[in-house]
Amino acid sequence: MSAATGRPYPVEMVCRWFGVARSTYYAWLKGGRRGGRKRGPKTPVNDEELVVQIREVIRSSPFHGEGYRKIRARLGLRVSGKRVLRLMRENGLLAPVRRVHAHGPRAHDGKIQSERPNRLWGTDATRFYTEEDGWCWFFGAIDHHVEDIVGWHVAKVGDRFAAAEPVRMGVRREFGTSGRDVARGLLLRHDHGPQYTSRNFRQEMAFYGIQLSPAFVGEPEGNGIIERFMRTLKEQCLYVHRFRDLEHAREVIGRFIELYNSAWILQRHGYRTPAQVRSDFLRKEVA
Template sequence: MPRKRFTVEQIIQKLREAEVELARGKTIGLVCKQLGITDQTYYRWRKEYGGIRTDQAKRLKDLEKENARLKRLLADAELDKAILKEAAFGKLLSPVKRCQAVTYVRNTLGPEIVSERRACRVLGQPRSTQRREPYLPDDEPRLVKRMIELATQYGRYGYRTIWGMLLLEGWKVNHKRIERLWRREGLKVPKKQPKRRRLWLNDGSCVRLRPGYKDHVWSYDFVQDRTSDGRSFRMLVIMDEYSRECLSIDVARRLNSEDVLERLSDLFIQRGTPNYIRSDNGAEFTAKKVRKWLERVDVKTLFIEPGSPWENGYVESFNGTLRDQLLNGEIFDTLLEAKVLIERWRREYNTIRPHSSLGYLPPAPEAIAPCLPASATLQLANKDTDNHLGTVT
């Protein structure tokens, strides 16, 4: 005979019937036989539900259900807490990290305790993303290899500059993919520079007068470094603000206003004169002979406010790049070595290195002809004239 289960209400009702029959003088065995239960069941029921009314039994049943529900919620909360505790090894900002966290949590706490559904829900990972098989493009190994080669060759370039160089080489790749591979390979990501508040801007500031076309505004400045013997040398940097092209870097132990005039005259012969030339208030730039000579050749001077290098931002940014990517990583034994390496870096900067403000193109992709001094230019011109006259004769 199959075992029958009774509800709490049925049990209390049978106990009431048993009490009535016992009051009539019947024995317990006869009453249990009449109710269809055993003596042991009767005594167990009377111990658990004796003296309880039906409404009290319903209330007790509801309390038991509520207690079971609260226990289940507490167990779920503790399990979620354990999942978060196991996965608390960093911010889970990417699907890849969340996928790794889900797998790690299930392996640590046990797949029979933590299901994939629960782990994904707690860690905020869609199950479709968790189960998606990663797709590896065919060109990714070659791309990573080339990216590492460029990062090794140009150690201070960030991923955006490397991305620009890859575009110039013909790679069809998104900058976000390069950033992902860059971080995956553990390459350096340059920190962002903090913004600076401008206190004032005078008429010579690069914010008030921005370059509008090539050879519109030039700027020049001095940079100082030392050779391995401790002796200092100076560099005169001249650049075109619009194209970001570095026109020249003169290297010498000493540079004065005469050297500034000589270099400017060579560049004016080679490229023509700009409309404006911007500089700080150094003695070499504010010298009377320099200002008068620039006035005679119809070049207007722009002097920034003293103590405000951000007003000459184009050349200051270039100086920072020069120091970060070359000067800080090289030890110059002689002045000649410094001249050769700095000139090589200048050509690389103009023809190879992508510039973010130019759409990740180099400032001067075409080959750069060497800057000849004025005397050499005149000698070549005289030689060409003599050859021409000899041919006519």
Template sequence: MIINKKKVYRLCKEMGILKPQRQIKVKHPRRLARNRIVTGPNQLWETDIKYGYIAGEGRFFYVLSIIDVFDRSIIDYHAGLTCEARHAVYTLKSALWKRRLDKNATKPVIRTDNGPQFTSNLFAQTCKDLGVEHELIPYKTPNKNAHIESFHSILEEECLARYEFNSFREAYEVIHKFMDYYNNVRIHSKIGYLTPSGYYDAFQRNFVKALPICA
């Protein structure tokens, strides 16, 4: 017996034996990164995830860092054996608190790649609730996230590659010390051969002129 599929669908619908249709979740609209001229701190932040390996435990760990494009400071970071959307949300909230922007009407733009932590509904809704503009770089364009990519290269060359970690605790302690060293000791040629924290403080006190950055 040959029967048209449309008739089968109509008959099944009349008998109420159709399987419930999958509900499509409404996704937050995505904003693609655009070229910006950054003239001060807390205008544009970039974030990304770096992988490391623990030889003694045979597993990977993750470092999620948030950098201020203007002063190159690592405002906050997450280091853990997992890195999910909730960790990205917590780190963003903590970074806003550290810069005393959590109750400020003007928030920075946060730029990310298209990793699942950043394209999740949780991260998108949190940015919306906080009043933070979230923009994503186009696929296969890491140059749009150049500042955080550069920092993670430094993290790899000057920290992670120099150790063979036996435990996550050891890795965490090394990363914590390096973050402090990077922000407060290591000078940066792009910000007048000052440390990131030194440049940020000097700018806040009007001791240095802004060095506009195209990002």
């Protein structure tokens, strides 16, 4: 500022006096005054605070071993996945990585999905152990779009009648009754187990109007949606509980399935739960 005139000195004169190019001055004027801070929205929490919140999400989540993407979704904060991954790695919060065993090239990647509910279901079975009743069976049926369990059943004997029970439950739940042709247009994906290839099972499915869709022989991933659920059921429930008997298992598994349908989050559906996916679809159908 000139003491004589009270006006600022010309930029050209000031730059020449200090030996600074005018382009340098204008660059400083445009961005340098911010002290070199990065552009974009400010981070809502620092790393230390974010680690505390990550630990709380892990502690309060009804599921264990969730990856950093799901933890980030449960945080509900505007933070990058890379940052969450870094902090979880640095603080020993990452779940152990599941080993993938190579079995040669697959004929199918298992991602058979439907664009709307109740067009394609998958069904499968697995065994679990109880202290008093020995080995028992779990049968489940899942919707390939919503990825919720529409029906399930536990039994001591894993025969064709037990295999049909989760489908019966799903038909009653989704179609309101179990009458003839009530589920016409629905496809049912299954493997080649004797329960599903039996005459009784095929006849009952035909009664409901359900068309059977067997997975490829030797390619269980062709029924990948239910296979993925079975893996989750084992890791989150069957492997972490000691079941006294079949009735105790039925109670625990029933609670888990309610929790899965209402709280498990699905990456392909924008980290929504199965219940939210079905509810959002029905809302759009009514609108």
